Amino acid sequence: MRLYADTSWWFALKCRRDTxxxxxxxxxxxxxxxxxxxxxxxxxxxxxxxxxxERAGLVRAGESRQLIRLLEQEIRLGYxxxxxxxxxxxxxxACELGAEHALKLVxxxxxxxxxxxxxxxxxxxxxxxxxxxxxxxxxAGLPLITFTRRAxx
Numbered sequence: 001m002r003l004y005a006d007t008s009w010w011f012a013l014k015c016r017r018d019t020x021x022x023x024x025x026x027x028x029x030x031x032x033x034x035x036x037x038x039x040x041x042x043x044x045x046x047x048x049x050x051x052x053x054e055r056a057g058l059v060r061a062g063e064s065r066q067l068i069r070l071l072e073q074e075i076r077l078g079y080x081x082x083x084x085x086x087x088x089x090x091x092x093x094a095c096e097l098g099a100e101h102a103l104k105l106v107x108x109x110x111x112x113x114x115x116x117x118x119x120x121x122x123x124x125x126x127x128x129x130x131x132x133x134x135x136x137x138x139x140a141g142l143p144l145i146t147f148t149r150r151a152x153x
Contacts (some may be wrong), residue, residue: 004118
């Protein structure tokens with residue numbers, strides 16, 4: 001199963017102190033065949049979120065660089081299949097999603113783009129801890145992966 005993960009999922013997966021960390025790692029127990037796709041868009045969004053978390057004091061000084069290096073290494077090793085997409089098509093799809101759903105749902109522009117990219121790379125399902133973004137993905141026809149929270153050991 002090819003999954004598209006938004007920034008909230010990637011951040012939760014990589015930051016042990018995130019409130020959703022255990023749920024993010026539980027994915028691999030729930031979906032043993034899961035392939036979480038990596039795109040150039042996630043490179044921008046996820047790496048920036050690590051840096052902004054460090055700037056805000058949510059992660060230790062220097063930790064964003066470590067998180068980025070680790071994730072880049074995992075991508076090179078093939079843990080996260082890298083997929084390309086046509087940016088123009090993704091922008092067009094995001095515009096269409098906005099026209100169809102923005103008057104009915106809480107929709108931020110970057111949420112539109114995440115869902116559009118998920119559609120463009122033909123993801124089988126969508127991963128996010130953002131309720132508004134999940135509503136948009138669902139409305140766009142993407143199945144959602146829901147998480148069961150595991151208790152901390």
